[in-house]
Amino acid sequence: MRFLIIIPAHNEEENLPFTLDSLLQQSFKDFKTVVVNDGSTDKTPELIRKYMDNDSRFETVDLQKSAHQPGSKVVNAFKNGLKTQNTDGFDIICKFDADIILPGNYLETVKNAFENNTEYGLVGGLLYVEKDGNWVYEGNSNKHHVRGPMKAYRKECFLQMGGLRETLGWDNIDSILLENLGWKEVVLPELHVKLIKVKGADYTIRPADYYGRYFYFLGLNRFLAYIAASKEAAKSKSASFFFKIVKAYEACKTNKLELKISKEEQKAINDKRWKMLKKKWLKM
Template sequence: MPAVSIVIPVYNGEKTIEATIASVLAQSFEDFELLIINDGSNDSTLEIVNSIADARLQVLSYPNVGLAASRNRGIRAAVGEFISFIDADDLWTPDKLLTQVEALRQNPQAALVYSWTDCVNDRGRVERRGSYITAEGNVYAQLLLGNFLDSGSNALVRREVFETTGGFDESLKAAEDWDMFLRLARSCEFVCVSKVQVLYRLSNQSMSANLDRQEQESLKVLQRAYAACPNLSVSVRHQSLGSFYRYLSFKALEGTPDRKNGFAALRYLGRSVRHHPSQIRPVRLFLSQLAQARHAILRRQHYQPDSNISG
């Protein structure tokens, strides 16, 4: 029986799945099974995966159901003592599994270990750092202020805890990883490996639609978290909402800049300050980013060819 079960859910991931699998197979810790949950891909994903020869790799194909349900299929198929997930476009450093497994074995009271993250572009170049937050023990209050694990491609979790907390919420269209981490944090301790071991790939696709969905689904997650801990003070709730909207305001300025995302960023910043006035402190950084986005928009408009001019 392998020590670790690694789950990669994938839907039409032909552009990135090979690099993601390569980063897993390059792990210095080798006692694992790799479960590829093919979520009804209709591109060349399956052909790429099937061309990789490694006895630890298994491909499980199903009709398309979405990310959360695919992760749950991986949990049900897993046999390892620990489970880790990585999305089909993200990457791990070669020492990620080794140091995380060691951390959980050295901290039997903890159910989850995570590492720091850097965010990379489609060429693998680092665009910005992740949260770089080291939180250990009871992290519930701090996790309410934001998902400092940064993505679902980070944590290593004891498989047994899913028997009590359940799987990922398949009704959520976003923030299902944050929801899972919060549910785990209510009854489990966390431990951190304070070094960058996860490379999260940024995507510019459907930024506005994704932000709207992220807002709606994350608010559901927060409301559930508040309901689960009725003793939380009103100030903590407002602080968590302020932090969340600050995150969205900066998220809106990622990727290709346009006016719509600029206005969205301002709207989110206003909501952040309304919930927690101390969020006004990062406004200078926000305005700097907004000015850079405005400059990029103007440059793009200046160099836009005139479609009325014929050659």
């Protein structure tokens, strides 16, 4: 199996060397990496070229800076990198972030998982962040979901689900769509991936607006969106937070903002969320 790795990067001169060095140290060597320079104003471009000069497995694509919107920006950069490549010679397509450190056996373990399990469509490890000098589990998602910074897709699965969606919530949409197509998303808990930068730290969008927009672009119907909003409000112990999320969600509906999923895919997403809700809260 051969890996095609796409890494979007904007002003990552401090973090990117850790990511690229961890790729150089992989026990499995058959990969190609395309670093997409998304309008960086620091030394990210020069840094990328140093790796290119020393290893033919590294390439770059230079973009003008795209609008900084959660979700859509990184997928836009990923797609621009992917379209420069002929995927015929690859078996696994990866979307990695520019601020992660992979364990040395990451690619080999992922490769073996795909080879030994033909139903696996998406595979990844668990994210760990530094806290008080120790690396601890990030905990922003359940341990059965492959997080956005370290996605590895079987190419057939990736193509069948139509690739990644340029929208907020893309890294949950993919999980639901591939499962609906009969593929499996699998987390390998022994693979600890270090996340250098806390996700969302550079987003300017307010939390309530984020959740409202997220639930809308995920394609949730009003009932499920309100349930999800109530859960977030409960976590924050703030009733007003619920109404702010709902306001953002309803604003998206009023403005009829474009969804990046089809009606059939939206139905699959809502059916999945409803099943999860019944299983967790109604014990059905």
